[in-house]
Amino acid sequence: MATRLPKIPQLLARKIYKTGQTRGADDDEIFQNRVGRNSTVLIPYSQFQLYTELIENGFSFENGFIVLISPDEYFDMPNPDTSLKSQGLELGINAVLFYETRHQWNEYDPDDHSFTPAQSRFAPLKGQFVARVSATTAQENGAKIVAGFNTTTSKGAGIRVYEYASNETTNDCRLQLEAIVWLCKDADEVLEQNGMLAGEVVERKRVILDNASKGGLLDKQRLIDARIINEHGKTVCPLCLEEVSAAGFFNRMEQALGREVHDLTITQLNLFHIEELRFGEFNHRPYNLGWGHHHCNVVTKDSGIDSTLEWMRSVIQRNDTLLDQSD
């Protein structure tokens, strides 16, 4: 019988586990709050064509999809239901109207069309529309409008489609991300400082790197090319390429112990998507995830590494004279 794998410190375990969940969302949003990446995805109708070929070729989301159509788009179509049907869509089955503005609500009152609020993430959706309209004081009857997927048991209609990953992919990512933790220059000593015994460190590291290797998740060249590790095999921040310290996973703990941390926002490590998440791609996948400085992650987010570096170059160039003067 296999012996039980020694545990990594809870703070780190939690951090790795959470990479398999979507970002937070509050009640005013249509998204679910921190759920698995294989949950039902929401696809805006305007982006649906990016996924039609995939779906036609047999790809399926593990918990299905719901297309969100704005009432303006829907009522602008001469024969909306026929048009949708030709694309494999049907209100109440795999599509809903999504009311986001008061104008839409007043102009296309769901009652006039006998539409009811959707409540199920699986077909049939038990309704044809969802509404999330914020309150306004500028007019009478300006109260917030929330309809559909607003009960305790069914809060939020689904997740952002570009956050999607299958259960298997999510698990592969978690394994690879832990392997990358172990490739940090000071992983062994930091993990020991945070509660693991020396023998446990050796054992856990060996097993994780071994499993990642066997699963095809430890191709060094691919990790280097993706800016996740450097040519010495050490974990780096994907933007600034600095070798990172595993202590960056334990900032909270260091704070509690009153140790010196020169700048939390700079040393703290976060999940880093190399190719940014965007419509038409599934970028929560192995070889696209690393650990980077919180600060670098914030700067890179949404625009990607290449355009961030270009932007930085232009900032430096414009500041060249000033920087020379200060030398």
Ligand SMILES: [Zn+2]
């Ligand atoms: Zn960095």
